[in-house]
Amino acid sequence: MPDSTEPLFPTKPDPRLPEIHAILLERYGRPAPRVPWDPLTQLIYSMLTSRTKTAESEQVMRDLHARFPTWDDLRDASVDEIERTIAIVTFPEVKAPRLKAALMGITSRYGSLTLDFLAKYRTEKIRSWLEQFEGVGNQVSAAVANFSTLRRRAICVDAHHLRVTQRLALTPRADAAITEERLMRLVPLDWTAEILDEHHSLFKIHGQTLCTFSDPQCRRCPLLERCPFGTRAAGPEK
Numbered sequence: 001m002p003d004s005t006e007p008l009f010p011t012k013p014d015p016r017l018p019e020i021h022a023i024l025l026e027r028y029g030r031p032a033p034r035v036p037w038d039p040l041t042q043l044i045y046s047m048l049t050s051r052t053k054t055a056e057s058e059q060v061m062r063d064l065h066a067r068f069p070t071w072d073d074l075r076d077a078s079v080d081e082i083e084r085t086i087a088i089v090t091f092p093e094v095k096a097p098r099l100k101a102a103l104m105g106i107t108s109r110y111g112s113l114t115l116d117f118l119a120k121y122r123t124e125k126i127r128s129w130l131e132q133f134e135g136v137g138n139q140v141s142a143a144v145a146n147f148s149t150l151r152r153r154a155i156c157v158d159a160h161h162l163r164v165t166q167r168l169a170l171t172p173r174a175d176a177a178i179t180e181e182r183l184m185r186l187v188p189l190d191w192t193a194e195i196l197d198e199h200h201s202l203f204k205i206h207g208q209t210l211c212t213f214s215d216p217q218c219r220r221c222p223l224l225e226r227c228p229f230g231t232r233a234a235g236p237e238k
């Protein structure tokens with residue numbers, strides 16, 4: 001019988017990750033350092049912008065700030081008004097009621113609309129506290145934990161990150177939550193929250209440029225010799 005406590009995957013850092021990181025840094029340059037938002041603002045952004053392009057994601061935050069002077073005003077607005085204001089993102093009819101419910105839920109549980117108190121919690125508790133709200137899954141809770149002023153070790157595995165990770169065969173195929181858990185066992189122990197953020201940014205840029213969903217440019221990719229998917233897709237040179 002296998003020991004049920006035995007990890008399914010290696011827990012030691014995988015040297016491929018820092019190698020790939022260095023190659024992508026050389027290719028794309030160092031991403032501009034993030035100026036972290038407070039956790040509530042990051043939560044609002046991340047809840048609204050899944051499956052939405054960066055330009056529209058940035059625009060919706062400008063639209064929200066213009067329409068609602070404070071996040072209390074956003075919470076107290078009607079779902080219809082919120083939906084109209086966020087119409088630029090995907091699925092506004094789904095995201096508007098979820099966002100309002102989350103903002104009301106935070107207020108009723110904490111007594112005011114803030115997430116600054118999460119700074120006192122361990123990372124796992126931050127993640128589970130956030131994920132109690134509908135519309136807050138693994139990707140959103142990781143974004144709040146890692147990108148915001150909380151600055152915890154977590155990896156936001158979005159669709160680009162998941163695709164690049166799987167094509168490189170860094171982890172077996174799985175959903176974002178399991179992939180993040182597996183990646184966290186493979187990243188160097190000295191990778192800080194900021195480096196994990198940079199790792200996410202580089203994979204995202206790579207997924208948006210060369211390693212796209214429908215037309216990966218494997219022959220032009222600096223990771224080709226490390227990539228099982230790309231090696232198969234590129235085939236022998238003619």
Ligand code: SF4
Nearest residue numbers: 211218221224227230
């Ligand atoms: S070789 Fe192709 S599939 Fe692999 S990472 Fe590069 S672009 Fe993506």
